[in-house]
Amino acid sequence: MARMRWPSPRRGLFNAVLRLLLWLSAALTGGLLVAIVCYVCYRGLPGLSWQFLSSAESILQGTAGILPSIFNTLYVIILSLLIVLPLGVGAAVYLTEYARSRRLTAMIEFAAETLAGIPSMIYALVGVILFCTALGLQKTLLAGSLTLAIMTLPTIVRATQESLKTVPKAYREGALGLGAGKWRMIRTVVLPSSVDGIVTGCILAAGRVVGETAVLMYTAGLSTAMQDFSTIQGLMKASGSTLTVALYVYAKERADFAAAFSVATVLLFLTVLINLAASLAGKCLRRG
Protein backbone atom coordinates (compact mmCIF):
# COMPACT_ATOMS: atom_id res chain seq x y z
CA MET A 1 0.00 0.00 0.00
CA ALA A 2 1.22 3.45 -0.87
CA ARG A 3 1.63 5.79 2.04
CA MET A 4 -0.83 8.63 2.16
CA ARG A 5 0.53 12.15 2.04
CA TRP A 6 -1.37 14.92 3.68
CA PRO A 7 -1.29 18.47 2.38
CA SER A 8 1.17 19.46 5.04
CA PRO A 9 1.12 23.24 5.82
CA ARG A 10 -2.57 23.47 6.75
CA ARG A 11 -2.40 20.18 8.59
CA GLY A 12 0.58 21.47 10.51
CA LEU A 13 -1.20 24.61 11.62
CA PHE A 14 -4.31 22.68 12.54
CA ASN A 15 -2.25 20.27 14.59
CA ALA A 16 -0.44 23.05 16.38
CA VAL A 17 -3.68 24.80 17.32
CA LEU A 18 -5.28 21.58 18.42
CA ARG A 19 -2.28 20.77 20.54
CA LEU A 20 -2.36 24.18 22.17
CA LEU A 21 -6.05 23.79 22.98
CA LEU A 22 -5.55 20.36 24.44
CA TRP A 23 -2.62 21.59 26.48
CA LEU A 24 -4.70 24.53 27.75
CA SER A 25 -7.56 22.34 28.88
CA ALA A 26 -5.17 19.95 30.60
CA ALA A 27 -3.41 22.85 32.31
CA LEU A 28 -6.73 24.39 33.31
CA THR A 29 -7.92 21.09 34.81
CA GLY A 30 -4.73 20.56 36.76
CA GLY A 31 -4.52 24.21 37.77
CA LEU A 32 -8.08 24.29 39.00
CA LEU A 33 -7.49 21.25 41.17
CA VAL A 34 -4.30 22.68 42.63
CA ALA A 35 -5.98 26.03 43.22
CA ILE A 36 -8.91 24.49 45.07
CA VAL A 37 -6.71 22.27 47.19
CA CYS A 38 -4.37 25.13 48.03
CA TYR A 39 -7.18 27.54 48.87
CA VAL A 40 -9.00 25.05 51.09
CA CYS A 41 -5.81 24.10 52.89
CA TYR A 42 -4.79 27.74 53.25
CA ARG A 43 -8.09 28.59 54.93
CA GLY A 44 -8.56 25.28 56.71
CA LEU A 45 -5.17 24.19 58.00
CA PRO A 46 -4.74 26.94 60.62
CA GLY A 47 -7.90 25.85 62.43
CA LEU A 48 -6.94 22.21 62.28
CA SER A 49 -5.83 21.37 65.79
CA TRP A 50 -5.74 18.14 67.72
CA GLN A 51 -8.52 19.49 69.86
CA PHE A 52 -10.62 20.12 66.73
CA LEU A 53 -10.13 16.57 65.53
CA SER A 54 -10.46 14.80 68.84
CA SER A 55 -13.43 16.37 70.54
CA ALA A 56 -17.05 17.26 70.03
CA GLU A 57 -18.33 20.77 69.50
CA SER A 58 -18.70 22.61 72.77
CA ILE A 59 -21.26 25.37 72.92
CA LEU A 60 -20.09 26.41 76.40
CA GLN A 61 -16.49 26.93 75.42
CA GLY A 62 -17.44 28.03 71.95
CA THR A 63 -15.06 25.56 70.30
CA ALA A 64 -15.73 23.49 67.24
CA GLY A 65 -14.91 19.78 67.15
CA ILE A 66 -15.57 17.12 64.60
CA LEU A 67 -14.83 13.82 66.31
CA PRO A 68 -18.52 12.82 66.28
CA SER A 69 -18.72 13.58 62.56
CA ILE A 70 -15.65 11.48 61.89
CA PHE A 71 -17.24 8.57 63.74
CA ASN A 72 -20.54 9.14 61.98
CA THR A 73 -18.82 9.15 58.61
CA LEU A 74 -16.98 5.90 59.29
CA TYR A 75 -20.14 4.33 60.66
CA VAL A 76 -22.17 5.32 57.59
CA ILE A 77 -19.46 4.05 55.22
CA ILE A 78 -19.23 0.69 56.98
CA LEU A 79 -22.95 0.23 57.49
CA SER A 80 -23.95 1.16 53.95
CA LEU A 81 -21.25 -1.11 52.51
CA LEU A 82 -22.38 -3.95 54.76
CA ILE A 83 -25.89 -3.53 53.40
CA VAL A 84 -25.07 -2.92 49.77
CA LEU A 85 -22.35 -5.56 49.34
CA PRO A 86 -24.40 -8.73 49.72
CA LEU A 87 -27.24 -7.17 47.74
CA GLY A 88 -25.08 -5.85 44.94
CA VAL A 89 -22.77 -8.84 44.63
CA GLY A 90 -25.75 -11.19 44.84
CA ALA A 91 -27.58 -9.32 42.11
CA ALA A 92 -24.49 -9.25 39.91
CA VAL A 93 -23.89 -12.98 40.36
CA TYR A 94 -27.50 -13.69 39.52
CA LEU A 95 -27.46 -11.48 36.46
CA THR A 96 -24.20 -12.73 34.97
CA GLU A 97 -24.22 -16.36 36.05
CA TYR A 98 -27.78 -17.54 36.50
CA ALA A 99 -30.32 -15.38 34.69
CA ARG A 100 -31.58 -17.18 31.61
CA SER A 101 -33.75 -14.53 30.07
CA ARG A 102 -31.76 -11.98 28.09
CA ARG A 103 -34.65 -9.55 28.20
CA LEU A 104 -34.90 -9.68 31.97
CA THR A 105 -31.18 -9.05 32.48
CA ALA A 106 -31.24 -6.25 29.94
CA MET A 107 -34.18 -4.67 31.77
CA ILE A 108 -32.55 -4.96 35.18
CA GLU A 109 -29.28 -3.61 33.86
CA PHE A 110 -31.10 -0.69 32.29
CA ALA A 111 -32.87 -0.03 35.58
CA ALA A 112 -29.55 -0.07 37.45
CA GLU A 113 -28.05 2.25 34.86
CA THR A 114 -30.96 4.67 35.31
CA LEU A 115 -30.78 4.41 39.09
CA ALA A 116 -27.17 5.55 38.87
CA GLY A 117 -28.14 8.74 37.09
CA ILE A 118 -30.95 9.90 39.39
CA PRO A 119 -30.23 13.11 41.35
CA SER A 120 -29.46 12.32 44.96
CA MET A 121 -32.26 14.59 46.16
CA ILE A 122 -34.72 12.01 44.91
CA TYR A 123 -32.99 9.34 46.96
CA ALA A 124 -33.28 11.66 49.93
CA LEU A 125 -37.04 11.86 49.39
CA VAL A 126 -37.32 8.09 49.06
CA GLY A 127 -35.26 7.69 52.20
CA VAL A 128 -37.42 10.05 54.18
CA ILE A 129 -40.65 8.46 53.03
CA LEU A 130 -39.56 4.83 53.12
CA PHE A 131 -37.04 4.46 55.90
CA CYS A 132 -37.57 7.44 58.22
CA THR A 133 -41.35 7.45 58.10
CA ALA A 134 -42.83 4.19 56.82
CA LEU A 135 -40.34 1.95 58.58
CA GLY A 136 -40.26 4.31 61.55
CA LEU A 137 -36.50 4.64 61.72
CA GLN A 138 -36.71 8.41 62.04
CA LYS A 139 -33.70 10.55 61.23
CA THR A 140 -30.93 8.14 62.01
CA LEU A 141 -27.60 7.14 60.55
CA LEU A 142 -29.22 3.76 59.98
CA ALA A 143 -31.88 5.28 57.73
CA GLY A 144 -29.17 7.30 56.00
CA SER A 145 -27.05 4.22 55.41
CA LEU A 146 -29.99 2.29 54.00
CA THR A 147 -30.72 5.12 51.59
CA LEU A 148 -27.07 5.35 50.57
CA ALA A 149 -27.01 1.58 50.09
CA ILE A 150 -29.76 1.93 47.49
CA MET A 151 -27.95 4.81 45.91
CA THR A 152 -24.65 2.94 45.57
CA LEU A 153 -26.25 -0.34 44.53
CA PRO A 154 -25.74 0.26 40.79
CA THR A 155 -22.06 1.03 41.35
CA ILE A 156 -21.47 -2.27 43.13
CA VAL A 157 -23.56 -4.30 40.70
CA ARG A 158 -21.77 -2.81 37.72
CA ALA A 159 -18.27 -3.25 39.12
CA THR A 160 -18.98 -6.83 40.19
CA GLN A 161 -20.52 -7.76 36.86
CA GLU A 162 -17.58 -6.36 34.96
CA SER A 163 -15.08 -8.36 36.96
CA LEU A 164 -17.16 -11.55 36.87
CA LYS A 165 -17.07 -11.35 33.11
CA THR A 166 -13.29 -11.22 33.07
CA VAL A 167 -12.82 -14.50 34.98
CA PRO A 168 -11.23 -16.89 32.47
CA LYS A 169 -13.43 -19.65 31.10
CA ALA A 170 -10.58 -22.06 31.85
CA TYR A 171 -11.08 -21.58 35.61
CA ARG A 172 -14.77 -22.30 35.32
CA GLU A 173 -14.20 -25.40 33.20
CA GLY A 174 -11.47 -26.58 35.53
CA ALA A 175 -13.80 -26.43 38.51
CA LEU A 176 -16.79 -27.97 36.74
CA GLY A 177 -14.54 -30.67 35.30
CA LEU A 178 -13.68 -31.76 38.84
CA GLY A 179 -17.34 -32.25 39.62
CA ALA A 180 -17.96 -28.94 41.35
CA GLY A 181 -21.53 -27.70 41.19
CA LYS A 182 -22.28 -24.30 39.79
CA TRP A 183 -22.56 -22.50 43.10
CA ARG A 184 -19.38 -24.07 44.44
CA MET A 185 -17.56 -23.04 41.29
CA ILE A 186 -18.80 -19.47 41.69
CA ARG A 187 -17.99 -19.28 45.40
CA THR A 188 -14.55 -20.84 45.33
CA VAL A 189 -13.14 -19.88 41.96
CA VAL A 190 -15.12 -17.15 40.24
CA LEU A 191 -15.77 -14.77 43.15
CA PRO A 192 -12.20 -14.91 44.55
CA SER A 193 -10.87 -14.06 41.10
CA SER A 194 -13.13 -11.04 40.89
CA VAL A 195 -12.33 -9.64 44.32
CA ASP A 196 -10.33 -6.76 42.87
CA GLY A 197 -13.29 -5.53 40.86
CA ILE A 198 -15.55 -5.80 43.89
CA VAL A 199 -13.09 -3.90 46.07
CA THR A 200 -12.82 -1.19 43.44
CA GLY A 201 -16.61 -0.96 43.46
CA CYS A 202 -16.61 -0.65 47.25
CA ILE A 203 -14.11 2.16 47.17
CA LEU A 204 -16.09 4.01 44.53
CA ALA A 205 -19.17 3.52 46.68
CA ALA A 206 -17.33 4.75 49.78
CA GLY A 207 -16.30 7.81 47.79
CA ARG A 208 -19.91 8.57 46.97
CA VAL A 209 -20.92 8.05 50.58
CA VAL A 210 -18.26 10.46 51.83
CA GLY A 211 -19.30 13.06 49.29
CA GLU A 212 -23.03 12.77 49.81
CA THR A 213 -24.78 15.63 51.62
CA ALA A 214 -28.40 15.96 50.54
CA VAL A 215 -29.42 12.41 51.38
CA LEU A 216 -27.87 12.47 54.82
CA MET A 217 -29.15 15.91 55.73
CA TYR A 218 -32.71 14.69 55.34
CA THR A 219 -32.37 11.13 56.56
CA ALA A 220 -29.61 11.13 59.17
CA GLY A 221 -29.93 14.44 60.98
CA LEU A 222 -27.69 17.42 61.66
CA SER A 223 -26.57 16.89 65.22
CA THR A 224 -22.89 17.46 65.96
CA ALA A 225 -23.05 15.81 69.37
CA MET A 226 -21.35 12.55 70.19
CA GLN A 227 -23.47 9.48 69.55
CA ASP A 228 -23.45 6.23 71.46
CA PHE A 229 -21.84 3.54 69.33
CA SER A 230 -21.31 1.09 72.16
CA THR A 231 -24.68 -0.68 72.22
CA ILE A 232 -26.97 -2.11 69.57
CA GLN A 233 -29.61 0.30 70.80
CA GLY A 234 -27.21 3.19 70.39
CA LEU A 235 -26.18 2.08 66.91
CA MET A 236 -29.80 1.87 65.82
CA LYS A 237 -30.71 5.27 67.25
CA ALA A 238 -27.52 7.19 66.43
CA SER A 239 -28.34 10.30 64.50
CA GLY A 240 -26.01 13.04 63.40
CA SER A 241 -23.93 14.72 60.77
CA THR A 242 -21.21 13.15 58.72
CA LEU A 243 -18.28 15.33 57.69
CA THR A 244 -19.92 16.77 54.59
CA VAL A 245 -23.07 17.54 56.55
CA ALA A 246 -20.99 19.05 59.36
CA LEU A 247 -19.37 21.27 56.76
CA TYR A 248 -22.81 22.48 55.80
CA VAL A 249 -23.82 22.94 59.42
CA TYR A 250 -20.75 25.02 60.29
CA ALA A 251 -20.92 27.13 57.15
CA LYS A 252 -24.65 27.64 57.01
CA GLU A 253 -26.01 27.48 60.53
CA ARG A 254 -23.07 28.56 62.68
CA ALA A 255 -21.56 30.82 60.03
CA ASP A 256 -18.21 29.60 61.36
CA PHE A 257 -16.24 29.56 58.13
CA ALA A 258 -12.91 28.80 59.74
CA ALA A 259 -14.31 25.55 61.09
CA ALA A 260 -16.05 24.82 57.79
CA PHE A 261 -12.77 25.14 55.93
CA SER A 262 -11.06 22.92 58.45
CA VAL A 263 -13.71 20.25 57.89
CA ALA A 264 -13.19 20.68 54.17
CA THR A 265 -9.48 20.08 54.62
CA VAL A 266 -10.17 16.88 56.52
CA LEU A 267 -12.54 15.80 53.76
CA LEU A 268 -9.90 16.48 51.14
CA PHE A 269 -7.43 14.29 52.98
CA LEU A 270 -10.06 11.59 53.36
CA THR A 271 -10.77 11.67 49.62
CA VAL A 272 -7.10 11.40 48.78
CA LEU A 273 -6.81 8.54 51.27
CA ILE A 274 -9.70 6.67 49.68
CA ASN A 275 -8.25 7.09 46.22
CA LEU A 276 -4.85 5.90 47.40
CA ALA A 277 -6.49 2.90 49.04
CA ALA A 278 -8.25 2.18 45.76
CA SER A 279 -5.12 2.10 43.67
CA LEU A 280 -3.17 0.26 46.36
CA ALA A 281 -5.85 -2.39 46.82
CA GLY A 282 -6.08 -2.80 43.07
CA LYS A 283 -2.34 -3.32 42.78
CA CYS A 284 -2.03 -5.77 45.68
CA LEU A 285 -4.99 -7.84 44.58
CA ARG A 286 -3.87 -8.06 41.00
CA ARG A 287 -0.48 -9.33 42.12
CA GLY A 288 -1.84 -11.86 44.66
Added chain:
Amino acid sequence: MPDKTILSAKDLDFFYGPAQALRHITANIPANQVTAFIGPSGCGKSTFLRTINRMNDLIPIARVTGSLTFHGRDIYAPGVDVTALRRQIGMVFQKPNPFPMSVYDNVAYGPRTHGTCDRAKLDAIVEDSLRAAAIWDEVKDRLKKSALSLSGGQQQRVCIARALAVRPEVLLMDEATSALDPISTAKIEDLILELRERFTIIMVTHNMQQAARISDKTAFFLMGELIEYTATERLFSMPRDKRTEDYITGRFG
Protein backbone atom coordinates in the same frame (compact mmCIF):
# COMPACT_ATOMS: atom_id res chain seq x y z
CA MET B 1 -7.84 -61.21 26.68
CA PRO B 2 -11.07 -59.50 25.59
CA ASP B 3 -11.20 -55.79 26.36
CA LYS B 4 -13.64 -54.68 28.98
CA THR B 5 -15.67 -51.82 27.57
CA ILE B 6 -16.10 -48.85 29.87
CA LEU B 7 -17.57 -46.27 27.49
CA SER B 8 -19.75 -47.02 24.57
CA ALA B 9 -21.18 -44.69 21.93
CA LYS B 10 -23.89 -45.77 19.59
CA ASP B 11 -25.17 -43.66 16.70
CA LEU B 12 -24.11 -40.55 18.53
CA ASP B 13 -24.95 -37.31 16.75
CA PHE B 14 -23.94 -33.92 18.01
CA PHE B 15 -25.16 -30.51 16.87
CA TYR B 16 -24.05 -26.97 17.55
CA GLY B 17 -27.35 -25.31 16.67
CA PRO B 18 -27.97 -26.34 13.05
CA ALA B 19 -24.38 -27.45 12.43
CA GLN B 20 -23.69 -31.13 12.91
CA ALA B 21 -20.31 -31.74 14.53
CA LEU B 22 -20.49 -35.51 15.07
CA ARG B 23 -22.18 -38.03 12.79
CA HIS B 24 -23.28 -41.47 13.87
CA ILE B 25 -20.34 -42.18 16.11
CA THR B 26 -20.28 -45.80 17.23
CA ALA B 27 -17.35 -46.97 19.31
CA ASN B 28 -16.50 -49.00 22.39
CA ILE B 29 -13.72 -47.65 24.52
CA PRO B 30 -11.83 -50.24 26.55
CA ALA B 31 -11.04 -49.85 30.23
CA ASN B 32 -7.44 -49.43 31.42
CA GLN B 33 -6.08 -48.60 28.04
CA VAL B 34 -4.99 -45.46 26.30
CA THR B 35 -7.23 -44.44 23.44
CA ALA B 36 -6.07 -41.68 21.11
CA PHE B 37 -8.28 -39.50 18.93
CA ILE B 38 -6.58 -38.11 15.85
CA GLY B 39 -7.80 -36.16 12.86
CA PRO B 40 -7.52 -32.78 11.19
CA SER B 41 -8.53 -29.60 12.96
CA GLY B 42 -12.27 -29.11 13.31
CA CYS B 43 -13.15 -32.77 12.79
CA GLY B 44 -14.89 -33.06 16.15
CA LYS B 45 -12.31 -34.68 18.45
CA SER B 46 -12.75 -32.17 21.24
CA THR B 47 -16.48 -32.18 20.77
CA PHE B 48 -16.59 -35.94 21.25
CA LEU B 49 -14.29 -35.78 24.26
CA ARG B 50 -16.46 -33.13 25.86
CA THR B 51 -19.66 -35.06 25.30
CA ILE B 52 -18.17 -37.79 27.48
CA ASN B 53 -18.07 -35.66 30.64
CA ARG B 54 -20.96 -33.47 29.52
CA MET B 55 -18.80 -30.38 29.37
CA ASN B 56 -20.87 -29.39 26.34
CA ASP B 57 -23.83 -28.82 28.66
CA LEU B 58 -22.36 -25.33 29.10
CA ILE B 59 -23.11 -24.50 25.47
CA PRO B 60 -26.78 -23.58 25.23
CA ILE B 61 -27.13 -24.45 21.54
CA ALA B 62 -25.53 -27.89 21.86
CA ARG B 63 -27.72 -30.96 21.30
CA VAL B 64 -26.92 -34.67 21.52
CA THR B 65 -28.83 -37.63 20.14
CA GLY B 66 -28.05 -41.32 20.08
CA SER B 67 -26.62 -43.09 23.08
CA LEU B 68 -23.46 -42.79 25.08
CA THR B 69 -23.06 -45.14 28.02
CA PHE B 70 -20.60 -45.34 30.87
CA HIS B 71 -20.55 -48.77 32.54
CA GLY B 72 -23.67 -49.48 30.56
CA ARG B 73 -25.59 -46.49 31.94
CA ASP B 74 -26.69 -43.69 29.64
CA ILE B 75 -24.73 -40.52 30.36
CA TYR B 76 -27.46 -38.33 28.87
CA ALA B 77 -30.40 -40.02 30.58
CA PRO B 78 -32.59 -37.60 32.50
CA GLY B 79 -31.71 -37.44 36.16
CA VAL B 80 -28.02 -38.26 35.75
CA ASP B 81 -25.96 -36.48 38.41
CA VAL B 82 -23.56 -34.54 36.22
CA THR B 83 -21.25 -33.62 39.09
CA ALA B 84 -20.91 -37.28 40.07
CA LEU B 85 -20.27 -38.17 36.44
CA ARG B 86 -17.53 -35.55 36.15
CA ARG B 87 -16.01 -36.87 39.31
CA GLN B 88 -15.66 -40.28 37.69
CA ILE B 89 -14.60 -38.87 34.35
CA GLY B 90 -11.89 -36.28 34.91
CA MET B 91 -10.51 -33.85 32.37
CA VAL B 92 -7.19 -32.22 31.62
CA PHE B 93 -7.31 -29.26 29.27
CA GLN B 94 -5.13 -28.08 26.45
CA LYS B 95 -3.78 -25.06 28.27
CA PRO B 96 -2.70 -25.65 31.87
CA ASN B 97 -5.42 -24.04 33.96
CA PRO B 98 -4.46 -24.20 37.63
CA PHE B 99 -6.67 -22.06 39.84
CA PRO B 100 -5.04 -18.93 41.25
CA MET B 101 -4.43 -20.66 44.58
CA SER B 102 -1.61 -22.63 46.16
CA VAL B 103 -0.47 -25.93 44.70
CA TYR B 104 -1.96 -27.68 47.72
CA ASP B 105 -5.34 -25.99 47.40
CA ASN B 106 -5.44 -26.78 43.71
CA VAL B 107 -4.98 -30.48 44.27
CA ALA B 108 -7.25 -30.50 47.32
CA TYR B 109 -10.00 -28.68 45.42
CA GLY B 110 -11.69 -31.81 44.11
CA PRO B 111 -11.63 -33.82 47.36
CA ARG B 112 -12.90 -30.79 49.28
CA THR B 113 -15.67 -30.38 46.74
CA HIS B 114 -16.70 -33.93 47.40
CA GLY B 115 -16.68 -33.56 51.14
CA THR B 116 -13.23 -34.52 52.39
CA CYS B 117 -12.24 -31.96 55.01
CA ASP B 118 -10.01 -33.99 57.29
CA ARG B 119 -6.57 -32.41 57.18
CA ALA B 120 -4.57 -35.63 57.44
CA LYS B 121 -6.64 -37.31 54.76
CA LEU B 122 -6.26 -34.32 52.46
CA ASP B 123 -2.52 -34.25 53.04
CA ALA B 124 -2.31 -37.88 52.02
CA ILE B 125 -4.45 -37.42 48.93
CA VAL B 126 -2.47 -34.37 47.84
CA GLU B 127 0.83 -36.19 48.23
CA ASP B 128 -0.41 -39.33 46.48
CA SER B 129 -1.83 -37.37 43.59
CA LEU B 130 1.26 -35.24 43.14
CA ARG B 131 3.42 -38.36 43.23
CA ALA B 132 1.17 -40.08 40.71
CA ALA B 133 1.51 -37.06 38.44
CA ALA B 134 5.33 -37.21 38.79
CA ILE B 135 5.54 -33.69 40.19
CA TRP B 136 5.88 -34.31 43.92
CA ASP B 137 9.65 -33.89 44.08
CA GLU B 138 9.47 -30.60 42.24
CA VAL B 139 6.77 -29.00 44.37
CA LYS B 140 6.98 -30.65 47.77
CA ASP B 141 8.77 -27.62 49.21
CA ARG B 142 6.40 -25.11 47.70
CA LEU B 143 2.98 -26.59 48.31
CA LYS B 144 1.86 -23.31 49.82
CA LYS B 145 3.11 -21.24 46.88
CA SER B 146 0.78 -20.12 44.13
CA ALA B 147 0.42 -22.73 41.40
CA LEU B 148 0.72 -19.90 38.89
CA SER B 149 4.38 -19.50 39.81
CA LEU B 150 5.25 -22.89 38.31
CA SER B 151 6.43 -23.49 34.75
CA GLY B 152 3.90 -24.49 32.12
CA GLY B 153 4.92 -28.15 32.22
CA GLN B 154 4.76 -28.21 36.00
CA GLN B 155 1.39 -26.48 35.96
CA GLN B 156 0.05 -29.10 33.60
CA ARG B 157 1.23 -31.91 35.86
CA VAL B 158 -0.37 -30.16 38.82
CA CYS B 159 -3.57 -30.07 36.79
CA ILE B 160 -3.20 -33.79 36.17
CA ALA B 161 -2.66 -34.32 39.91
CA ARG B 162 -5.73 -32.20 40.56
CA ALA B 163 -7.75 -34.40 38.25
CA LEU B 164 -6.36 -37.60 39.81
CA ALA B 165 -7.14 -36.40 43.33
CA VAL B 166 -10.83 -37.17 42.95
CA ARG B 167 -9.92 -40.73 41.96
CA PRO B 168 -11.62 -40.76 38.58
CA GLU B 169 -11.93 -43.88 36.49
CA VAL B 170 -11.48 -42.15 33.19
CA LEU B 171 -9.14 -39.30 32.35
CA LEU B 172 -9.90 -37.19 29.30
CA MET B 173 -6.93 -35.26 27.94
CA ASP B 174 -7.52 -32.72 25.20
CA GLU B 175 -4.15 -32.00 23.58
CA ALA B 176 -2.75 -31.85 27.08
CA THR B 177 0.84 -31.58 25.87
CA SER B 178 0.42 -29.28 22.90
CA ALA B 179 1.31 -26.16 24.89
CA LEU B 180 4.42 -27.72 26.43
CA ASP B 181 8.09 -28.07 25.62
CA PRO B 182 9.51 -31.47 24.50
CA ILE B 183 10.91 -32.37 27.93
CA SER B 184 7.66 -31.69 29.75
CA THR B 185 5.83 -33.54 26.99
CA ALA B 186 8.06 -36.58 27.42
CA LYS B 187 7.43 -36.51 31.18
CA ILE B 188 3.70 -36.45 30.68
CA GLU B 189 3.86 -39.21 28.09
CA ASP B 190 5.74 -41.42 30.56
CA LEU B 191 3.17 -40.50 33.12
CA ILE B 192 0.30 -41.56 30.86
CA LEU B 193 1.94 -44.94 30.33
CA GLU B 194 2.13 -45.39 34.09
CA LEU B 195 -1.37 -44.16 34.78
CA ARG B 196 -2.79 -46.63 32.30
CA GLU B 197 -2.54 -49.32 34.96
CA ARG B 198 -5.11 -47.58 37.11
CA PHE B 199 -7.11 -45.37 34.77
CA THR B 200 -8.73 -45.36 31.41
CA ILE B 201 -7.19 -42.60 29.37
CA ILE B 202 -8.66 -40.94 26.33
CA MET B 203 -6.46 -38.38 24.68
CA VAL B 204 -6.83 -36.04 21.76
CA THR B 205 -3.60 -35.33 19.96
CA HIS B 206 -2.40 -33.65 16.82
CA ASN B 207 0.87 -35.43 17.12
CA MET B 208 0.69 -38.78 15.35
CA GLN B 209 4.02 -39.94 16.76
CA GLN B 210 2.60 -39.34 20.18
CA ALA B 211 -0.49 -41.40 19.39
CA ALA B 212 1.69 -44.16 17.99
CA ARG B 213 4.02 -44.08 20.99
CA ILE B 214 1.60 -44.24 23.83
CA SER B 215 -1.86 -45.31 22.77
CA ASP B 216 -3.29 -48.81 22.59
CA LYS B 217 -6.14 -47.91 20.30
CA THR B 218 -6.50 -45.00 17.91
CA ALA B 219 -9.59 -43.44 16.43
CA PHE B 220 -9.38 -41.37 13.28
CA PHE B 221 -12.02 -38.68 12.83
CA LEU B 222 -12.79 -36.73 9.69
CA MET B 223 -15.47 -34.07 9.37
CA GLY B 224 -17.46 -35.37 12.31
CA GLU B 225 -17.28 -38.99 11.28
CA LEU B 226 -15.34 -41.79 12.91
CA ILE B 227 -13.53 -43.19 9.90
CA GLU B 228 -11.43 -45.87 11.50
CA TYR B 229 -10.99 -47.10 15.03
CA THR B 230 -8.70 -49.97 15.83
CA ALA B 231 -5.49 -51.06 17.55
CA THR B 232 -2.88 -48.32 17.20
CA GLU B 233 -0.28 -50.56 15.59
CA ARG B 234 -2.73 -51.72 13.03
CA LEU B 235 -4.07 -48.27 12.23
CA PHE B 236 -0.60 -46.92 11.58
CA SER B 237 0.80 -49.97 9.79
CA MET B 238 -2.09 -51.08 7.63
CA PRO B 239 -5.02 -48.68 7.68
CA ARG B 240 -8.11 -50.08 6.09
CA ASP B 241 -9.54 -46.82 4.84
CA LYS B 242 -7.94 -44.78 2.11
CA ARG B 243 -8.65 -41.54 3.99
CA THR B 244 -6.86 -42.80 7.09
CA GLU B 245 -3.88 -43.71 5.01
CA ASP B 246 -3.83 -40.30 3.36
CA TYR B 247 -3.96 -38.63 6.74
CA ILE B 248 -1.27 -40.66 8.50
CA THR B 249 1.07 -40.39 5.58
CA GLY B 250 0.62 -36.65 5.72
CA ARG B 251 -1.15 -36.24 2.43
CA PHE B 252 -3.64 -33.85 4.01
CA GLY B 253 -4.61 -32.23 7.29
